[in-house]
Amino acid sequence: MDSDMLAGVIEGVLFGAGEKISLSELCRSLDKAAAEVRFAIEILKQDYQSKARGIRIVQVKDTYQLSTKPEYYGYIKEITKHQEKTGLSRAALETLAIIAYRQPVTRVAIDDLRGVSSSSAIQRLLDRGLICDGGRLEAPGRPILYKTTNEFLQSMGFTNLKEMPEYEVFSQGKQESFNLEMIKNESEKEAIAHEEMLSGLLEKSIAEDQPVEVAQ
Amino acid sequence: MKMGYAVSLEGFEGPLDLLIHLIQKNKIDIYDIPIAAITNQYLAQIKTWQDMDMDVASDFIVMAARLLEIKARALLPKREDQTEAEEDIQAKLVRQLIEYKIFKEISAYFQTREKQELGAIYRDPEYIPQNEEEAPLEIDPVALEQCFKRLLFQQEEELEAIAPPQKIIRELFSIEEKIAEITDALIRAGEAGVSFSELLHPDISREEVVVTLLSLLEMVKTSGLRLVQNRVFIDFHIEKEVENHG
Numbered sequence: 410m411d412s413d414m415l416a417g418v419i420e421g422v423l424f425g426a427g428e429k430i431s432l433s434e435l436c437r438s439l440d441k442a443a444a445e446v447r448f449a450i451e452i453l454k455q456d457y458q459s460k461a462r463g464i465r466i467v468q469v470k471d472t473y474q475l476s477t478k479p480e481y482y483g484y485i486k487e488i489t490k491h492q493e494k495t496g497l498s499r500a501a502l503e504t505l506a507i508i509a510y511r512q513p514v515t516r517v518a519i520d521d522l523r524g525v526s527s528s529s530a531i532q533r534l535l536d537r538g539l540i541c542d543g544g545r546l547e548a549p550g551r552p553i554l555y556k557t558t559n560e561f562l563q564s565m566g567f568t569n570l571k572e573m574p575e576y577e578v579f580s581q582g583k584q585e586s587f588n589l590e591m592i593k594n595e596s597e598k599e600a601i602a603h604e605e606m607l608s609g610l611l612e613k614s615i616a617e618d619q620p621v622e623v624a625q
Numbered sequence: 626m627k628m629g630y631a632v633s634l635e636g637f638e639g640p641l642d643l644l645i646h647l648i649q650k651n652k653i654d655i656y657d658i659p660i661a662a663i664t665n666q667y668l669a670q671i672k673t674w675q676d677m678d679m680d681v682a683s684d685f686i687v688m689a690a691r692l693l694e695i696k697a698r699a700l701l702p703k704r705e706d707q708t709e710a711e712e713d714i715q716a717k718l719v720r721q722l723i724e725y726k727i728f729k730e731i732s733a734y735f736q737t738r739e740k741q742e743l744g745a746i747y748r749d750p751e752y753i754p755q756n757e758e759e760a761p762l763e764i765d766p767v768a769l770e771q772c773f774k775r776l777l778f779q780q781e782e783e784l785e786a787i788a789p790p791q792k793i794i795r796e797l798f799s800i801e802e803k804i805a806e807i808t809d810a811l812i813r814a815g816e817a818g819v820s821f822s823e824l825l826h827p828d829i830s831r832e833e834v835v836v837t838l839l840s841l842l843e844m845v846k847t848s849g850l851r852l853v854q855n856r857v858f859i860d861f862h863i864e865k866e867v868e869n870h871g
Contacts, residue, residue: 427750467745474747482744494743499638502732502739510731522724525639525684544787565735566742579730580723 415441415449416456420475429472469562470569479566497533504530505539509561510576513543513554531555539564640688641725643670648722655722660699660715664692691718798833803840811865818864 410418418439423430435446450466450473457465463481467474477485485491497505504527507519519527534540543556557570567573637643647666648655668689674681695715810819824837841863844850854861 424748425750427748465745467747476745476747479741479744482746485746489746491746496736496739496743499636499732502735503638503728506728506731506735509735510728522721522728523639524641524688524721524725525682564742565738567738574734576727576731579727579734 412445412449412452415439415445416452419446419449419473420453423466423473423475427474429469429474432471432473435473467563467566468568469559472559497537497539498530500525500527500530501533505534505557505561508534508540508555509557509570509573512556513546514556515546515552515554517552519555639682640685641722642729643667643685644688644722645726645729655726656719658715658719660692660695664689664696667692797830798836800836800840800843803836804844807837807840807844807863811863816864818862820860820862822860824863 419435422435422438432443432446435441436443439446454466456462457478463478464475465478467476496502503523504519507522508514511518511522516527516531519531531540538558538560540555540561541558543554545551546554562569565573637646644663644667647663647670648658651662651666653659653663671681671685671689691714695718698714807824810824821837821841825834841850841852845852849866851864851866852861853864
């Protein structure tokens, strides 16, 4: 099976499954190495970038899913007569922004930052699955620490947390003390490593693939 | 009659939001806020809302108090030791405002992205019953054992990460036991009662003294003890309260 065909197979799998499929599931069911699968997905992604395609691959961490292109939503809506989807309220967005950049963070810390109570906003974000309980702070009362979920990444169109602009971008280089370390938790580091390794892996996979193809 | 509609406070998410609005409206440098002017405008805004019979959230009132405190301190003649505290309270507010403003910008950015992503449509997979037949299991018992051990070990590590082992000190003295002891002592002493010092012994630990005192307090509450002390910081006398059944 060459890379183009593998790309076709993966496209079929993603369309057929509908839901998110992880890289490891693809590797296992197709009996292919991760590098090969990644390379094939890259081919698909490139292909989808063309204006002539109406779908795209949505990647969240190492899961893949097909969706329509948001920029074509206007045309789709004309046919499907979908109701307008509603976004988050300002209170919820503010709360989500704080959780995204300060995670894991307690409700009290969010309240302090916003200067108002955030309990109902937090509840709404929990209900929508955009944040979750990320453990407890070892302090009196053991308050819940909130963190963002994969659902959050998907709803904002981020592949991983590292893809969010750095906090400094918004603070316009003012001399504030920032703590970016917080968002770089372990799983993120892994995701970043994947990203960085990808290009190298792609080249390597081509190099490794070719002799095998010839041998077969 | 009250009109039954809610008016959000002109779209302000909170006191910080209102302050940022005022600062921007007046084209003020956030690092150099003329506190008196801003405080007046802030209070005027709250007054307007109250005149409109709107419930002003307590958070807005708290901020009003903070602003007034900063303003009042600025008016007072400065003392050497005071300067620092005064700067602190204003600097803290400025820091809070700047931070809030940044997150306001981030949330606007999130909103744009969210709006874009709302245009993506995912498909529901066609429902096809899943194959019930399972592939025969091919397991290497050694690998299984290793996997199991790894999981066990991993769980232990995770548990330790969540709740590191703690030293639990066994309680040497319980209030229940102490109460029984004191009751015995009181019975032996009869009418005369005992003094607190009689309940203690020479090599008593601090913990036991505390437990003894707690037990006495508990007994006063539950079984009618009377503690008599003639003046503070001296020994006191313990006796059974004479039951009055009228």
